[in-house]
Amino acid sequence: MLSLKKYLTEGLLQFTILLSLIGVRVDVDTYLTSQLPPLREIILGPSSAYTQTQFHNLRNTLDGYGIHPKSIDLDNYFTARRLLSQVRALDRFQVPTTEVNAWLVHRDPEGSVSGTQPSSGLALESSSGLQDVTGPDNGVRESETEQGFSEDLEDLGAVAPPVSGDLTKEDIDLIDILWRQDIDLGAGREVFDYSHRQKEQDVDKELRDGGEQADTWAGEGAEALARDLLVDGETGESFPAQFPANVASITEAVPSESEPPALQNSLLSPLLTGTESPFDLEQQWQDLMSIMEMQAMEVNTSASEILYNAPPGDPLSTNYSLAPNTPINQNVSLHQASLGGCSQDFSLFSPEVENLPVANSSTLLPLVPSNSTSLNSTFSSTNLAGLFFPPQLNGTANDTAGPELPDPLGGLLDEAMLDEISLMDLAIEEGFNPVQASQLEEEFDSDSGLSLDSSHSPSSLSSSEGSSSSSSSSSSSSSASSSASSSFSEEGAVGYSSDSETLDLEEAEGAVGYQPEYSKFCRMSYQDPSQLSCLPYLEHVGHNHTYNMAPSALDSADLPPPSTLKKGSKEKQADFLDKQMSRDEHRARAMKIPFTNDKIINLPVEEFNELLSKYQLSEAQLSLIRDIRRRGKNKMAAQNCRKRKLDTILNLERDVEDLQRDKARLLREKVEFLRSLRQMKQKVQSLYQEVFGRLRDENGRPYSPSQYALQYAGDGSVLLIPRTMADQQARRQERKPKDRRK
């Protein structure tokens, strides 16, 4: 047995190779540990490709004990672990849930928001959110949205009675969300995640079912994605989707942020802080590219090409598909339960969405004249904010509302997203080859790593490993081997013992060199067919290469003429017995060895010596017998070795694919998350504005946004407080996160 050291070394090597293959040069776990521990497991743990390393590592762990390295159980073990990890992975990506627990805000007669009551869990329905977002005017919205919310609430079983007053309960809820954002965002991640996964599954289904749809969303998704990418990974700030996948536009957009602080710092700014740097944008861009890759993969087009060849004008919309979005609505319940639906809506409404007013969109206008018209039309919310809060006060507004709202979001984006983005950078460079993409697509049916892996890799791989060597195992451990196939299979513990399933699996997998192998193996003739030839696993061990008896078989007088070597396989089969004999068999026959080569090779030492002792053999005969035994064992060893090697490669390949899938999934999830987040922010902003705009002082006059702001307290209360106060509090609260970042 190999030493632990060797295995560790090997494992590290393999790991490195694997990482390099997938282009991972990032400390994935740094990012994942908190939210996605499974990736590491996927890489290091369950992979059967690392069986050796795994085994030894595992032997140091409780789990690994008691499993023989060559035992089939080991494969099962790894399979189980892999599956388990995949299952675990399902809930690992903890995107802040889109489900928001909202608290109703009571508006007192004076019109100031003073008190609140916990009322319901509000799921931001994407559809409504979308409408809000996409609607011509964001600020004051149509009732459809509200209805959507109501339905959602009802579905959730948390229907809050309509609140008296101008504000609908949804609005109030959203307002409440605003100040409870940090709490809520952190709370419901699992739900969100789950919804996302469901979406993915749906998406995958969609992919499978209708390729046409893929094209459909390709456009929409592209736009949506473009928008997504405009979201600052750190702050979560959304940018207008204006830039059509044009890097130049992105870079241009950057400076714009520094432009009019007015809008940035307006009431909206808290939500959408304009702190991004060009770097972030580039990362987002890379993100986009990588995502596009993923999407392309899914869509099963030679996407990568298209993506990169896409004309700058409309690259994303045409080539880039956000597959996941559309299918989502299929799952109604989940949809309702979480904001996941947002994505769907986005895709559906992507055209409009692109025009959505986002905090900084106005700043982009000058830079992106072509798109400016659409922006202007949809800019209402932004403009509203600007109107509400004069520039000079915007900064304060940012501080006021910002700390509580944007920070949680920004934090999420900051920590998780940036890392993820770095991951995604890799995707760009990595590039999926079409073949892989297609394969992935096939396997993508059930996106969740679970089904994928369960479908084939671990089990098949592991089992395949054992396929060829049953013969060797039988030979070596042959105390019982002489008898039946069953005994062989059981003994298969040695090396690569296998069961018949192995063959099927391998064939099914289309393992490169295996099938031919089998065919050839079948031709192999053992002198003792009763023992070995009948056994499938043994059959493929023996190779009857006609060249075996070719010129090299000098010692054998019965060698067929060379001419026969070149004849067809049919003719070979005709002379099966003679021609199937290996060189050593011929030699043995020539030397009149009284027993079969199979025995010579496969008998355990004891029996072998016993056998030798029964006969009076010359030195030459003994020498030949030993050589035959040595060669025979080595032959099987070589076969095992090759099979192992191949299996390792295949496993690595599969692991790479799995990782790529995971990466794609994570990227999709990220996109979804960002989208949802952005929508929520927009919603909250607009509602904030709406609520604020409806507040009236004792004289029935609206409060000046420059002088007052809504302050959300942790206890659920909403206060209308002077800006100065709000600023102070905001700064106080902002410090912590910032320090933490640095």
Add this chain to the structure above:
DNA sequence: ATTGGCTGTCATATT
């Protein structure tokens, strides 16, 4: 005639 894949064999290392 060349080439790549498959196989067997040898030498050697490891267990």
Add this chain to the structure above:
DNA sequence: TTAATATGACAGCCA
């Protein structure tokens, strides 16, 4: 030390 096994390298065969 011996036997078994693993593996790199090489050569032959074949399509």
